[in-house]
Amino acid sequence: MRLAIISLGGTSSELIAKEAKDFFEKVDLLDIRKIEIHAHLKKLEVIYEKKPIQEYDCIYIRGSFNYSLLQRSLAYILKNENTYIPFQPDTFTVAHDKFLTILSLQKNGVKVPTTYLAATMKAAKKLLEDIHFPIIMKVPSGTQGKGVMSADSLASARSMLDTLESLKQPVILQEYIETGxxxxxxxxxxxxxxxxxxxxxxxxxxxxxxxxxxxxxxxxxxxxxxxxxxxxxxxxxxxxxxxxxxxxxxxxxxxxxxxxxxxxxxxxxxxxxxxxxxxxxxxxxxxxxxxxxKEKGVEEIMKIIKTKNEKENEKAVLTNLDIKAGKIRLPELMTKISGFREGEEVVLVAENGKVEVRRHDVK
Ligand SMILES: Nc1ncnc2c1ncn2[C@@H]1O[C@H](COP(=O)(O)OP(=O)(O)OP(=O)(O)O)[C@@H](O)[C@H]1O
Ligand SMILES: [Mg+2]
Incomplete structure (x- = not known):
């Protein structure tokens, strides 16, 4: 199989490329800065060093937020049934923006610090009046800690917003989480x-x-x-x-x-x-x-499947495990088929890769 790592050629990408040679038949480290995308009347082309990009079984796209449009476009064009790319095209837009990331995490039930976005600096300053201090201010696309500031009072937060405004930087405000x-x-x-x-x-x-x-x-x-x-x-x-x-x-x-x-x-x-x-x-x-x-793990799939040695009154369902606060939750269909009632006494048997729930028949 053939792998392309598209990146800025930093140490991490080089290390991965070196290790990947033990697994893949061919590993190419491509410089994201040498990529062009051409949209023609009838075809989309990805050009690398003036030639159409080769076919790969896996394309791992890296690089900073400065390339998010290119990265998203690459995933959009190159992700197909023959090529595995470990991201959705949208992922590059969302993950390279701290506010969109917070929104997507929140929507998917992941805990995030309370975070605010205001339309203008004036509105952001107004918002400060209702927020507890200290707070964190962030530039949506900063990395390596640059663009992350803390303000412990209304006065310092206001003067920081003035500076950001003069630099024409958008800003998000975030609850400060005490972690030392x-x-x-x-x-x-x-x-x-x-x-x-x-x-x-x-x-x-x-x-x-x-x-x-x-x-x-x-x-x-x-x-x-x-x-x-x-x-x-x-x-x-x-x-x-x-x-x-x-x-x-x-x-x-x-x-x-x-x-x-x-x-x-x-x-x-x-x-x-x-x-x-x-x-x-x-x-x-x-x-x-x-x-x-492909892509089994990302979306929830639930379908009835046939298993080996299936008994007549048995139904098997293929799904993604739903675990909340460390507890496994089963689909409603399983409750219906099993005929279990709330509070019923059951025997639970677990081993690596298997859990069984059995009615406790007291003879
Ligand atoms: N809400 C918060 N409360 C307390 N500390 C925070 C908060 N947000 C960020 N920090 C601290 O600031 C550091 C940098 O923040 P963040 O990870 O958001 O940006 P970044 O590191 O600049 O981005 P990147 O990881 O892409 O380089 C965090 O690792 C954390 O130590
Ligand atoms: Mg960080």
Whole structure:
């Protein structure tokens, strides 16, 4: 199988490309800056170094928010039944904008800090009067901690808004979540967390980004934390990404999803070969996609299927597991077929990959 990594050619993309050579027959590292898209009367073309781009089984698109229109267009044109791309086209627009990310997370039942967007700076200043301090202000497309500020009073928030206005920058306002300048960076691949670290900001700093002097320490999330990160990735339509989480008294708050997470910091912190895990994930997903099992995990599917040795009065349903607060919830159809009643005494038997619910027949 053939893989293309389209990126700015940074260290992380290079590391993934190197590891991917152990899995894919061919690995090309393409420079996103050399790509052109041509829309003709009858065809759409992706041109790389003056020639139409080759065919690939997997295309992994990375790069910063500056390229979001190009990235989205690439996914739109190149994602088809022969090519696995681990993102939906829209994902690039949503995840590269912190406010759209918050909206999509919220809509999909993922906890987010209360976040505000106002139409004008004047309206934003008015809004400040009703908000509790301290607050966080963010530029929607900032990265590496640049464009994230905290204000502890109305006066300082107002003067920051004046500065942002003079720089013609849009701004979002966000509830400050007290975590002692610590956040959790989670790398999600499909339905799994493949690496996780805690980042602690340096003294006097609210931002925990490693680029702002923060330090990374290996961290193991509990079941709920892993589930929250995986749901956040799904909400924005990314099969692979970095999720930034704040652990607060009100639960895990997701603040951001990174489509092109830097791997050096997390590899140093966890001593895990995360680049290899990413490459392996891309390979396995592509193989599954090629087998025709594509995109199963992202949307909820429910269909009745036949199983081996199926008994006459048995029905099997293929679906995505619905787990809330660590509890498995089954589709209503299963309740109906089973004939169970509320409060009925049952025996639950679980093993790895299997759960059985059995009526407790007292003889
Ligand atoms: N609402 C908040 N409450 C408390 N701390 C916050 C909040 N939002 C952000 N922070 C701190 O600021 C850091 C940077 O914020 P955020 O992740 O939103 O932007 P970014 O890191 O600049 O973007 P990117 O991860 O794309 O580089 C976070 O890692 C966290 O430590
Ligand atoms: Mg971040």
């Amino acid at each position: 300048a610590t956040d959790v960076r989670v790398i999600v691949a499909g339905k799994k967390v493949i690496a996780c670290m805690k980042r602690k900001g340096r003294a006097g700093e609210i931002r925990s980004n490693i680029h702002q002097g923060g330090v990374g320490i290996p961290y193991e999330l509990d079941y709920q934390g892993e589930n929250d990160a995986i749901r956040a990735a799904r909400a924005v339509g990314a099969d692979i990404c970095g999720v930034d989480m704040l652990e607060s008294a009100k639960g895990n708050m997701i603040i951001e999803v990174n489509l092109s997470p830097g791997l050096k910091g997390i590899m140093n912190a966890t001593k895990k070969n995360v680049a290899k895990l990413v490459a392996e994930f891309l390979y396995k997903q592509t193989a599954e996609f090629k087998k025709g099992e």
